[in-house]
Amino acid sequence: MSLTNDVKSLALELGADLVGVAPIERFEGAPEFYHPQGLLPQTKSVISIAIRHLHGLLVPQKNWVENFPYQTYGYGWLSHIRLNSVAFEVSRFLEDQGYITCPYPSFCQGAGAAISNRHVAVAAGVAKFGWHNLAMTPKFGSKQRYVTVLTTAELEADPMIEDELCDFEECFKCVDACPADAISRDEAVTFEIAGQPVRMAKLDKGKCGTCHGGRGEGFKRIESRIHVTFTGGGHCGMCLIHCPKGTYAPR
Ligand code: SF4
Ligand code: SF4
16 A cells, blocks of 8 residues: 555545545645645645535525534534544644644635635545535535645645536526625636636625624525524535535435
8 A cells, every 4th residue: 555545545534535635736826825835845745635514414504494503513513623633633644654744724714724725625636616616526516625734745646627517607506595695697716726727706705704604684685583593603505505516415
């Protein structure tokens, strides 16, 4: 077994659903602030690890009944504890093999974060961006979260996903489902990851953040019962939940 296989096997044994590796060269051209070597200058490989959502905990969220299952198991616990725990143990394993390794927390995202776990997932061949700004995978569609591990080990790279996973211009279920009208139907943002073109909707992050936190205009459109059950920090997720993609669908 190669070191790469050992790392992937460990992550899967610890509960990961997907693991991929990007060589550091795939981050050439990334904004300086977001380059992995800004965090760990000796980084040679960047590992992306994903854990899927349970479909069952998305049901009460989708039906606007109760947000605690998604808020806890789909967001807080999944990001803050489970994914970070897997990344920590993978990092300990790599350091035991002699490689300096830095896990990057799953819940860190947005302007203040030095790494985008979603961009890493794309660079590592785990995911591809969809119109809603989320990273999608062939198996679970939009329904997983990610964590990142930076290491000085030179691991074997995974190929990036070539096929589009989103039905751009034909679907827009994420746009229709967004209670805050935060996802543009018409305006796109474009850039490249490792030379691969990326296109996604222009997202009003202010509207999304306000709605995601259980406050603001988005929630005024929702019936009174929801105001009671969707408390502050409600973690909306309607774009993720309504995206129909992914082959994995328990009955
Ligand atoms: S999380 Fe909610 S408010 Fe934010 S973009 Fe998705 S659907 Fe819209
Ligand atoms: S809901 Fe449709 S348009 Fe939105 S990301 Fe999913 S496949 Fe793409």
